[in-house]
Amino acid sequence: MTDLKTILLCALVNFRKWMVNPRIYTLAAVTVGFLSWHSAGLSQLSAAVGIDVTPWVFPNLLTTSAMVAVFTCFIMLFFCDAPFADSHTPFLIIRTGRRNWMIGQLLYIILASFIYTVFFLIMSVVVLLPNVQWDTGWGTILKTIAANPGIGDNYGIKLTVFVHPLIVDMFSPIEATIISFGLFWLTSAFIGILILCGNVITGRTGGLVMAGVFLCISFFTEYLGPLTFGGYWIRYLSPINWCSICCLDWNKRGEWVSPSYAVISLVLAIVFMGIVSTIVFCNKDMDIQKRG
Amino acid sequence: MAEYMVEVLDAVKKFKETVALNHVTARFETGRIHGIVGRNGSGKTVLFKCICGFMQLTSGSILVDGRPVKPGTAQEIGVIIEEPGFIGSLSGYKNLKLLASIGKKISDADIRIALERVGLDPDLKKHVSKYSMGMRHRLGIAQAIMEKPKLLILDEPMNGLDKQGVAEIRQVLKQLNREGATIILSSHYAEDIEVLCDTVYEMDAGILTFIKR
Numbered sequence: 001m002t003d004l005k006t007i008l009l010c011a012l013v014n015f016r017k018w019m020v021n022p023r024i025y026t027l028a029a030v031t032v033g034f035l036s037w038h039s040a041g042l043s044q045l046s047a048a049v050g051i052d053v054t055p056w057v058f059p060n061l062l063t064t065s066a067m068v069a070v071f072t073c074f075i076m077l078f079f080c081d082a083p084f085a086d087s088h089t090p091f092l093i094i095r096t097g098r099r100n101w102m103i104g105q106l107l108y109i110i111l112a113s114f115i116y117t118v119f120f121l122i123m124s125v126v127v128l129l130p131n132v133q134w135d136t137g138w139g140t141i142l143k144t145i146a147a148n149p150g151i152g153d154n155y156g157i158k159l160t161v162f163v164h165p166l167i168v169d170m171f172s173p174i175e176a177t178i179i180s181f182g183l184f185w186l187t188s189a190f191i192g193i194l195i196l197c198g199n200v201i202t203g204r205t206g207g208l209v210m211a212g213v214f215l216c217i218s219f220f221t222e223y224l225g226p227l228t229f230g231g232y233w234i235r236y237l238s239p240i241n242w243c244s245i246c247c248l249d250w251n252k253r254g255e256w257v258s259p260s261y262a263v264i265s266l267v268l269a270i271v272f273m274g275i276v277s278t279i280v281f282c283n284k285d286m287d288i289q290k291r292g
Numbered sequence: 293m294a295e296y297m298v299e300v301l302d303a304v305k306k307f308k309e310t311v312a313l314n315h316v317t318a319r320f321e322t323g324r325i326h327g328i329v330g331r332n333g334s335g336k337t338v339l340f341k342c343i344c345g346f347m348q349l350t351s352g353s354i355l356v357d358g359r360p361v362k363p364g365t366a367q368e369i370g371v372i373i374e375e376p377g378f379i380g381s382l383s384g385y386k387n388l389k390l391l392a393s394i395g396k397k398i399s400d401a402d403i404r405i406a407l408e409r410v411g412l413d414p415d416l417k418k419h420v421s422k423y424s425m426g427m428r429h430r431l432g433i434a435q436a437i438m439e440k441p442k443l444l445i446l447d448e449p450m451n452g453l454d455k456q457g458v459a460e461i462r463q464v465l466k467q468l469n470r471e472g473a474t475i476i477l478s479s480h481y482a483e484d485i486e487v488l489c490d491t492v493y494e495m496d497a498g499i500l501t502f503i504k505r
C-alpha cells in the first residue's frame with residue numbers, strides 16, 4: 001500500500017545522509033567557486049564604475065550554452081548515484097516496500113532540486129557582496145550590460161555574465177527571477193529523474209550516460225543544430241536548454257520553444273520517467289552498493 | 293500460523309549463465325533455528341535475498357508463513373544481509389527509532405531493550421559513523437530483532453564480533469527462538485551451527501542439501 005508518511009520518510013532519510021556524504025560538500029564548494037568566477041567580472045565592473053549591482057543576476061546566469069553545460073554537470077554530480085541505494089536500504093525496504101521507497105526517491109529528487117535551486121539563487125547574490133545594491137529594478141549595471149555586452153572591455157574586465165536585452169525589456173526582475181527559478185528547478189528535477197530512471201533500468205550508470213547525451217544535444221542544438229537541420233525544430237528535443245529563461249520563445253517568433261511547451265514537456269517527462277522507474281524497480285533484483 | 297515458516301519450492305535463480313540456486317526445495321519449520329553452511333558464493337545470500345523479496349526467482353516459488361513472497365511489498369521479517377549500513381550522522385538509538393517509525397509497532401522502550409539485549413548503550417550519543425565494525429553488527433542485529441518479527445533472516449550475523457559478542461548474540465537468538473521466532477541463519481563458524489541450530493543445511497554451487505536435524 002502506498003503511504004504518504006512512509007514515502008516522505010524515505011525521502012527525508014536521504015537528506016539525513018547529506019551530513020556524511022562528501023559529494024554534497026564538494027558540490028556546494030564547486031557551485032560557490034563557479035559562481036564566484038562567473039560573477040567576478042560583474043563585481044569588478046561595479047567597483048570600477050562605482051555603482052553597485054542589483055541582486056537580480058540569477059535569471060542571467062545561464063544565458064550561454066557553456067553555462068548550461070556547467071549547470072548540467074553540477075546536477076549530474078548531485079544525482080549521479082540515483083536511486084541512492086546503499087547498505088542501509090534493505091532495512092528500509094523490508095519495512096516500507098519497494099514502491100513506497102522508490103516514490104520516496106522521486107520525491108527526494110524533486111525536493112533536493114528545489115533546495116539546490118534556492119542555494120544557487122542565494123549564492124548568486126552572496127558572491128556579489130559587498131557590491132550589491134538592494135533595489136527592485138534591474139539597476140544601471142545589468143541594464144548597461146544588456147545594452148552593451150562589451151562594456152567590460154572599456155575597463156579591461158572580462159564579463160562572462162550576459163544579460164539578455166529581451167528579458168530586461170519584457171520582465172521585471174522579480175518576474176524574471178520567479179520564472180528562472182521555476183525553470184531551473186524543473187530542469188534539475190528532470191535531469192535527476194532521468195539519471196534515476198536510466199540507472200534503474202540498466203542497473204548501472206545508464207542514466208548518467210543518458211544525461212550526458214542530453215548535454216551533448218543541448219550543445220549541438222545551439223551551435224550546429226540549426227545549421228545542420230536548417231531549422232529550429234531541434235530545440236524542441238533539447239530539454240536541458242529550457243533551464244534558461246533566455247532559451248524560450250517569449251515574443252512568439254518561433255525560433256525558440258514556447259514556455260508552455262517546455263513546462264508541459266518537462267512535467268510529463270518527469271511523471272513518465274517516475275512511473276517507469278517505479279514499475280521497473282518493483283520488478284527487478286535490488287542492486288545494493290556497499291557503502292553508507 | 294503455518295507449520296512451515298518458509299517453504300522454498302523448486303527455486304531456480306540464474307544470473308545470465310550462472311545458476312545461483314539450482315532447483316532448491318526446503319521447508320523451514322516454524323519456531324526452530326535453521327542453519328545454512330557453505331562457502332562464499334555458494335548461493336546462501338541469494339537464497340536469503342529471494343526469501344526477503346530483494347531478488348526474484350527465475351522459476352519456482354517461496355512461501356513465507358504460507359503466503360507467496362511478493363518482491364514489491366513490505367514484509368515482517370527481521371533481516372541482516374551482508375554488511376549492515378546505517379545513517380552515519382545519527383546515533384544507534386536514533387537510527388533504530390527512525391526505522392521503527394515506519395511500522396509504528398513498537399515503543400521507545402522496546403528500542404532501548406533491543407539495544408541493551410545486543411550489548412549497546414541506548415544513551416550512547418556517538419554517531420554510527422564512529423562505531424567499530426562489531427558495534428555496527430550489534431546494531432544490525434538490534435534492528436532485526438527490535439520489532440520481534442516471527443521470522444529472522446541472518447546472513448553471517450556473527451561477523452565482526454569478538455568472542456564475548458558472539459556468546460551474547462547466541463544467547464539473544466536462543467531467547468528469541470524460545471519466544472517463538474523462527475530463525476534462518478548462515479555462518480562461517482561451525483560452533484554457531486552446532487550450538488544454535490535445530491536443523492542444518494549445506495549450500496554448494498546453488499544446491500541445498502539437508503545435513504542433519
